Amino acid sequence: MSIAALRDENERLKALLAQTQAALSEHQGALAASEEARRRLEIILGELRREKFGAKSEKLGPDQYHLPLEDVEIAQGILDAAQERAEAVINGRSRNVPDQGHHRNRGCLPAHLPQVERIIEPASTLCPCGCGAMTKIGEDVSKRLDVIPAQWRVLVTRRPKYICRRCAGPVVQAHAPEHVVPSGLPTEAAIAHVIVSKFGDHTPFYRQSEIYARQGIRLDRATLGNWSGRACFHLQPIADHMRRHLAMADRLFMDETTAPVLDPGRGQTKKGYFWAIASDDRGHSGPSPPIVLFRYAPGRSGAFAEQFLDGFGGRFPAMRCL
Incomplete structure (x- = not known):
């Protein structure tokens, strides 16, 4: 050699x-x-x-x-x-190549999600023998669940002013839109996000404040609470309408569940009660949509139930408290 x-x-x-x-x-x-x-x-x-x-x-x-x-x-x-x-x-194979003998995709992807396609071509599609361009004969398709993290943005609203230079006419300008927090920072979408995170996803205001701070947004819990309170004021007519609708229902379902409530001055929590009042006639082919209304009370006695049901004249198929 x-x-x-x-x-x-x-x-x-x-x-x-x-x-x-x-x-x-x-x-x-x-x-x-x-x-x-x-x-x-x-x-x-x-x-x-x-x-x-x-x-x-x-x-x-x-x-x-x-x-x-x-x-x-x-x-x-x-x-x-x-x-x-x-x-x-x-x-001796790449970790990015899936094993065809294993099915590790658990669950299915909802059809309503938007799909973004990306095509990964080989480094070269020319035949190494010098024959010219290769012909596509198929492709492998894989789908993965991706996420775009919640992205905050600043919505800038401009209201141009116009005037006629030929006469002394009035200045014309569009009216400023009304907001839940007048002259404040949040849009209604931002307030809705805070409320859903608080009451739907059980994320307290102080935790939300920490989450937003990671993106450089300084919002203390008092501010978030004030926004939510203002939104609740504007949403009250909807709750009142739901209550009137429940009062006209033929039958109601009612039950209570415990909830820890802050007890200022004692440094601990006390037991409170959320009362759920529901009407659902879908099982009886009723035309009305299902409604669930929640009311808070410090106890579970029948006096609270009578207070919540003032004006109702239907019947109760099932009720624990009375």
Whole structure:
């Protein structure tokens, strides 16, 4: 073998050694991730065993069951990723190439979501033999769920002023639109977002304030509360209309549920009650839409129910409080 051939063989062996060392490093990383996931699963199982067989004071509440179960899903994801990386190293294929034998797409994507297509072409579509351009014979299509994070913006409203230069006529300008917070910062869309986050997604004002601060928007909880209160004032006619509609219903369903309420001066919470008053005639082919109205009271006695039902003349198929 010539000296040149020996040099080429030496370079090839060096490249093979570097590739093997890189694969070994990835494999060791996958093993470390698997060990960490196994350790987390053992901790979670220990918590569940303590809940099952431990003392009553150590047992978890019903809402706390979700926390270890979420940790199980996280640990399972770590194991899945580690297994995929290890298989890619062993089989010598790219991690970005999915294994056709595994179906990891759980759930389905809603049809109403907009779709943005991107086409990834090869670096070159010319035949390496010099025959010319290649012919497309098909394509692989994959769909992934993407998100555009909530993006705040500044809505600038300009109202031009016009005047006739030939006469002393009046200045013409469009009227300023009315807002929930006159001369304030928020648009109605911003206030709606705050309200839905508070009452629909159970995100308190102080947490929302921290979330907005990450984008450089300084809004304290008092400001968010004031915005919501103003919106509630303007939404009150809708609630009044719903109550009048419920008063004309043939039948109502009513129940109460507890809710912790801040107790100023005591440094703790007290028990309050949300009363749900509902009407739903869809099961009886009724023409009216379903309505649910919530009322708050400090107790669950029948006096509160009578107060809420003032003016109602229908009947109750089911009612716990009276």
